[in-house]
Amino acid sequence: MEINLDYVAHTNRIADYNPYVKVGISLFFMLSALILSNNYYSILVIILSSAIILGIARVSLKEYCKFLVIPFSFTFLTCLFILFFFPQGEYIWDSGFWGIGITTYSYTTSVLTFFRVFACFSALGIQSLTTPISDVMHVLRSIKVPKVFCEIAVLMYNAIFIFLECVETMRNAQKTRLGYLTTSLTAFKSMGSMFSNLFLQSLKKSETMQVALDSRCYTGELPVYKPNRKAKSYPELVN
DSSP states (O other), rough: OOOOOHHHHHHTTTSSSSSHHHHHHHHHHHHHHHHHHHHHHHHHHHHHHIIIIIISSSOOOOHHHHHHHHHHHHHHHHHHHHHHOOOOOEEEEOOSSOOOOEHHHHHHHHHHHHHHHHHHHHHHHHHHHHHHHHHHHHHHHHTOOOHHHHHHHHHHHHHHHHHHHHHHHHHHHHHTTTTTTHHHHHHHHHHHHHHHHHHHHHHHHHHHHHHHHHTTTTTSSOOOOOOOOOOOOEEEOOO
């Protein structure tokens, strides 16, 4: 389930709004959810973030769910591990095997962790789904974040989408050849083949990206787009 994050960030209803406000709200929600460690506040952050993304920015529910599905899956699995394998405190339920069970501590910690992480990802969605990467980089550069971090972030942002595109292309090619529909052994072989080819394709794509940067006279510093919101003029490039 792939999401075109860059397209959503450029086409939502508040894409052209002040990026300082959007990034500030996102960071405030994330930091406050981490610091307060309160389930009720985390739920409030989830509701407010979802209201901003779905109600104000008018991002479709489908795209929002695509954005959350991967972090939700990892968070859910992590919290399940915490729930059953942290035998501290009084037992609520005991399986009787190898100390696997649910205690008051593991239950409280798993629920707290789930809502904190989910609240942070919901708050991150305010920035990721409503603000183009150029505006985000402009905000970071204007608050004196080191240039090297901004450049690494831009290159990683680009590389992630190249990586996902390679995965989608190879997976579709395997599906057309019934690579996942015969037996479980065939599916595992197809997955292993995909990951081995993905490594080689990633190296090839990274070399291509480096050639593209060199052909555009890349000298170790990327210009950042500075939006001019006061007057209609040509955009400026700031170093």
